[in-house]
Ligand SMILES: O=c1ccn([C@H]2C[C@H](O)[C@@H](COP(=O)(O)OP(=O)(O)OP(=O)(O)O)O2)c(=O)[nH]1
């Protein structure tokens with residue numbers, strides 16, 4: 791069962807020349823977001839550019855969020871990842887979905903109009919309410935962290 795999410799088309803090429811974001815297979819977790827550029831764009835090595843996706847989504851339910859993640863092929867083979875590493879879309883955000891595109895490679899990378907650049911994943915969210923305490927009940931781990939258990 792899929793969850794209905796409102797979407798606004800901000801760029802008329804989406805839904806015509808380029809399809810709405812969609813799950814590529816029944817088991818896909820993400821749907822690809824396209825670079826809705828006016829012209830092809832070359833991202834220089836080390837450069838970060840903000841790319842419009844041509845859509846807005848209103849997640850609306852505070853128990854949900856969306857995350858923008860890199861595509862593994864672009865990230866691994868071409869060093870095209872996200873300037874914010876992961877994009878988090880708040881449930882009350884109604885503005886344009888933007889992709890921060892970081893070329894972390896040593897080579898220029900050309901983005902063509904409509905290229906699938908990143909992916910959008912909807913995730914459940916639990917909002918916490920803090921209870922301030924002086925001491926925590928003892929746990930197996932305690933305060934150990936940051937590799938204290940070693941690697942072997
Ligand atoms: O890759 C991203 C990350 C965020 N956003 C939008 C949706 C998100 O709800 C909003 C704010 O993002 P975030 O809270 O991560 O950024 P901020 O720097 O804390 O901005 P703000 O002060 O607006 O919360 O920007 C995007 O379109 N793409």
Ligand SMILES: [Mg+2]
Nearest residue numbers: 878879880883
């Ligand atoms: Mg914020």
